[in-house]
Amino acid sequence: MTTLEGVNVQKLRADFPILARTVREGRPLVYLDSGATSQRPRQVLDAERAFLEQHNAAVHRGAHQLAEEATDAYESARARIAAFIGADAGEVVFTKNATEGINLVAYAMGNSSIRTGLGPESERFALGPGDEIVITELEHHANLVPWQELCRRTGATLRWYSITDEGRVDLDSIELTERTKLVAFAHQSNVLGTILPVAELVRRARAVGALVLLDACQSVPHMPVHLGELGVDFAGFSGHKMLGPSGIGVLYGRAELLAAMPPFLTGGSMIELVRMERTTYAPPPQRFEAGVPMTSQVVGLGAAVDYVGDIGMDAIHSHEMALVQQTLNGLASVPGVRVIGPRDLVDRGGAVAFVVDGVHAHDVGQVLDDRGIAVRVGHHCAWPLHRRFGVAATVRASFHVYSTPDEVTALVEGVQAAREFFGVVS
Amino acid sequence: MYQEIILDHYRTPHGAGLREPFDAESFQINPTCGDEITLRVKLDGDKVSDVSYETLGCSISQASASVLTDLVVGRSVEESLRVLAAFQEMAQGRGQVEPDEDVLGDGVAFAGVARYPARVKCALLGWMAFKDAVVRTPQSSGGARTDTRDSEEAQS
Numbered sequence: 275m276t277t278l279e280g281v282n283v284q285k286l287r288a289d290f291p292i293l294a295r296t297v298r299e300g301r302p303l304v305y306l307d308s309g310a311t312s313q314r315p316r317q318v319l320d321a322e323r324a325f326l327e328q329h330n331a332a333v334h335r336g337a338h339q340l341a342e343e344a345t346d347a348y349e350s351a352r353a354r355i356a357a358f359i360g361a362d363a364g365e366v367v368f369t370k371n372a373t374e375g376i377n378l379v380a381y382a383m384g385n386s387s388i389r390t391g392l393g394p395e396s397e398r399f400a401l402g403p404g405d406e407i408v409i410t411e412l413e414h415h416a417n418l419v420p421w422q423e424l425c426r427r428t429g430a431t432l433r434w435y436s437i438t439d440e441g442r443v444d445l446d447s448i449e450l451t452e453r454t455k456l457v458a459f460a461h462q463s464n465v466l467g468t469i470l471p472v473a474e475l476v477r478r479a480r481a482v483g484a485l486v487l488l489d490a491c492q493s494v495p496h497m498p499v500h501l502g503e504l505g506v507d508f509a510g511f512s513g514h515k516m517l518g519p520s521g522i523g524v525l526y527g528r529a530e531l532l533a534a535m536p537p538f539l540t541g542g543s544m545i546e547l548v549r550m551e552r553t554t555y556a557p558p559p560q561r562f563e564a565g566v567p568m569t570s571q572v573v574g575l576g577a578a579v580d581y582v583g584d585i586g587m588d589a590i591h592s593h594e595m596a597l598v599q600q601t602l603n604g605l606a607s608v609p610g611v612r613v614i615g616p617r618d619l620v621d622r623g624g625a626v627a628f629v630v631d632g633v634h635a636h637d638v639g640q641v642l643d644d645r646g647i648a649v650r651v652g653h654h655c656a657w658p659l660h661r662r663f664g665v666a667a668t669v670r671a672s673f674h675v676y677s678t679p680d681e682v683t684a685l686v687e688g689v690q691a692a693r694e695f696f697g698v699v700s
Numbered sequence: 701m702y703q704e705i706i707l708d709h710y711r712t713p714h715g716a717g718l719r720e721p722f723d724a725e726s727f728q729i730n731p732t733c734g735d736e737i738t739l740r741v742k743l744d745g746d747k748v749s750d751v752s753y754e755t756l757g758c759s760i761s762q763a764s765a766s767v768l769t770d771l772v773v774g775r776s777v778e779e780s781l782r783v784l785a786a787f788q789e790m791a792q793g794r795g796q797v798e799p800d801e802d803v804l805g806d807g808v809a810f811a812g813v814a815r816y817p818a819r820v821k822c823a824l825l826g827w828m829a830f831k832d833a834v835v836r837t838p839q840s841s842g843g844a845r846t847d848t849r850d851s852e853e854a855q856s
Contacts, residue, residue, distance in 0.1 A: 636733060636758035636822065640701065652733040666734045666756050695702070696759070697711070 281585060281593045287676050289315035289581075301646030304681045309464055309492060309625045309672030310650050311514045314578070318518060321577035322570040332566045334543055348569055351576025352559075358579045359490075359509075359526060360500030367525040367532070367562040368572055372491045373416040375510030375525030376458075378562060379487055380420040381538040383456070387428045391552075395534040398485075403429035406454045408484070410435040410443050410470070411662055412463045415655045417489040421458060430455070437662055441466040441615035445474065454484040461493035461509075465656045465670060466615030467598070467625040469493070476505045485531070491515055495582075496624055496674070497591040501526050513571065517674070518578030522571035525562070532558035539564040582675070590675045594624035597673045597682055601626045604686035610698060611689060614663050627654070627668040630689060632698035635667035641692035642669075647684055701816060702759070705809035710759040715769030719752035724836035726829040730821050735761055739829035743839050746776045751830065758822055760813060765826030767806045777834055783807075784827050790814060791823045 287293050290313045297303050305313060325347055331340035333348040349363070356363045369375040386392060386399035401407070407421045411434050425432045433454075436447040441463070450457065457479040462469045472488065479486045488509040493499050495516030501509050508527050514520040527535070537544055537555055541564040546554040555561045582590060599619060605611045610631035616622045630638050639651035650670040653660045660666065671685055722740035729736050735757035742750040751769045755762050771787075772780040787807050790799045795815040799808040813823045834840055 634758035636735075636760070636819070640816070640819070657734055660734060666736070696707075 280589045281675060283593070283676060283678050286585070287678075289317060290676055291316065291319075293676060297646050297648075298644055304645075304647040304684050306671040306673065306677065306681060306685060307648045307650050308674035308677070309515070309654075309670060311520065312495065312517050312674050313676065314517055314519070314574075315581055317581050318574045318577045322519065322574040325570050325573040330569065333569055334560070335566075344569055347573050347576075348567070351572045351579075354576050355524060355579050358583060359494060359524075360502040361526050362529060364557075364559055365526055365529050365532065367527065367559040368567055369510070369523040369525050369562075370521060370568075371514075371523035372489065372510040372512040373420075373523075375508075375523050376416055376487065376489065377420045378525055378538040379508050379527075379535075380424045382535045384424055384427050385536045385538070392536055396536050399535055401425075401428040401430040401455055404453055405430040406433055406451065407431070408433050408435070408448070408450060408454050408457045410459045411437045412441075412443070412466060412468065412656060412659045413458075413460055414464050414489060414491070415657070416491075417458055417460060417487075418658070421456075435459075437659065441468045442621075443468075443470055443475075445471070445478075450478050450482045450484060452482055454479070454482050456485045456487060458487040458489070460489040460491075461499070462496075462623040462625070463615070463656075463659075464492050464625060465627045465654050465659055465668065467623050467627070468616055469621040469623055471621070472504050472506070480505075490526075492623060492625065496587075496594055498587040507531055513575040513578065516575075516578055517581060518575040519571040522568050522575050524575075527558070529558070532562070537561050537564070541565050543567070585675060591623075593675055594673045594677070595619055595622070597677055597679065598622065598624055598626060600679055600682045601671055601685065604682060605689065608686065608690050608693065610693060614665065614668055624674075625670055625672040627670045628689075629665050629668055630693060630698075633692055633696045635669045637696060638669045638689060638692045641695055642685070642688040645684065645688045645691070647681075647688050649685070701812040701819070703809040703812060705806050706759065706763045709763035709766035709806065713762055713766040715751055715753070715766065715773070716755075717752055718754050719750060722750070722752065723838060724833045726832035726836060728825055728829040728832065730757070730761075730825055732818075732821065733758075735822065735825060737761065737765060737825050737829050739765070739826060739833055741830065741833040741837060743777065743837055746778070746839075748772045748775055748777060748780050753826065753829070755826070757825065760810075760819055760822040761825045764810060764823045765829075767810070768826045768830060771805055771807060772830065777840075781831070781834070784831060787827055788824060791820050 292313050329343040331344040333345040353363045356366045383399045386396040387401045436444045438444050486506045488506040490509045490511040494511040510525050513522040544561050544564040546556050612629050614627045635651040652667050722742045725740045727738050737755045739753040753765050771783050786803045790797045793814050799811050801808045810823050813819050
């Protein structure tokens with residue numbers, strides 16, 4: 275099959291040089307780990323190289339021609355990335371990755387909580403004992419540990435929605451209160467594939483006046499996402515999961531909030547006026563981009579957004595969902611395999627986690643690796659979620675636009691082979 | 701990597717289960733995958749008289765703990781730590797270290813694991829627990845019996 279849901283996969287795979295290589299003694303690579311990091315097409319690699327060969331300079335400094343060209347390339351990428359997620363350019367802050375973006379908000383809130391020398395506009399970000407931050411039990415550590423740390427520093431309390439046996443957020447498990455200052459959650463679980471009820475969680479947060487932060491790492495790369503329409507206050511995602519470079523992430527923040535929020539990292543570029551005694555800050559997004567920023571990475575992410583935009587995010591999502599359906603069907607045909615998370619396509623994205631009775635996830639992963647199949651094994655940086663389901667580790671298959679039905683078939687055959695190898699076939 | 705010896709130990713682990721009495725206990729985790737082991741050591745004078753353990757882990761970590769009990773029970777603490785050093789050297793040797801079967805017995809089967817850097821920690825988990833438990837014995841530390849299970853949450 276060369277086309278799936280309108281995507282000509284075979285033609286498009288030629289754009290990804292790495293997909294043509296072999297692994298483990300000449301076996302074709304079957305890459306089913308795009309949820310960890312995706313592969314990059316030539317268009318992205320070429321854009322980075324062309325920038326470095328023709329236009330490289332430090333952006334937002336200097337008045338020479340290269341500095342102008344580099345700044346134009348950087349800001350043009352920002353504008354295209356912003357349009358891609360339904361935001362204004364001024365609402366897009368470049369960070370190292372999504373983890374840094376989430377920490378940026380956490381530290382800005384921590385800085386606001388110290389309440390010395392900041393204006394009254396920062397008061398809405400301040401926290402203290404009795405205040406609450408609310409997350410869910412399925413969060414990636416990147417959307418859990420920064421909030422634990424913020425609570426430790428401020429005396430606030432961390433609470434969380436629990437997760438049902440089906441892998442959904444149990445909206446009845448806790449009530450938000452007037453003391454809830456922030457609700458932070460994943461758009462899509464990086465383990466279960468569950469898509470969370472963003473609109474309902476936003477509505478509940480609004481009802482108590484809480485801010486909302488969305489971890490969009492597993493959604494923006496795989497489906498159409500319009501952050502403005504979702505109505506969240508902040509969102510973070512990483513370039514390397516969306517066919518773009520590593521070392522570049524985006525923090526989205528509503529313009530009005532970024533304008534009121536104090537900085538996290540300070541130094542060059544983020545200033546308005548500096549005297550020996552004190553400094554005033556630049557408007558956003560520069561206020562949150564201290565130091566010489568990533569440049570070729572930003573240009574590469576701009577090219578990645580162009581690339582997936584040309585294919586169409588609806589088409590990419592449909593393509594992945596066809597693969598998810600095939601994976602769920604295939605795994606259901608193997609005895610002793612249990613999918614952790616939704617077993618149907620309702621409110622679901624392209625990550626499928628499972629366990630094999632009698633065979634540890636590491637051992638399944640090893641047998642798959644020997645067959646050239648790359649999957650993720652372990653707790654996928656969501657350890658509490660694994661505890662919730664009573665498993666130490668799971669195997670996770672995840673996809674992107676270049677993944678094929680043949681690769682899913684290889685996965686299912688490999689899982690069957692792992693059962694046979696470890697002698698658990700009844 | 702999956703030598704028949706490893707699969708045999710995995711299917712029929714030696715010395716598995718937690719036993720009383722014991723002099724010290726160690727709880728170790730592999731933070732990259734969440735695998736766990738609780739391992740107890742009983743000394744008789746200078747000799748390792750029993751090693752008992754409970755694991756939550758892959759075939760490599762379970763088989764490694766089984767081989768460990770074969771290699772250290774009945775030996776002096778000093779000899780056991782020499783075997784441990786040899787096993788560790790092999791496991792971390794990237795496949796370049798030729799193991800000595802006289803020292804490592806069934807442990808030589810883990811030489812193949814050294815070629816898979818991601819799995820080296822699995823092979824070493826039980827051995828690190830053993831090393832830690834020995835240090836915690838009253839004979840070594842001069843302190844009272846230590847039970848680490850209570851501190852699980854603090855470590856993970």
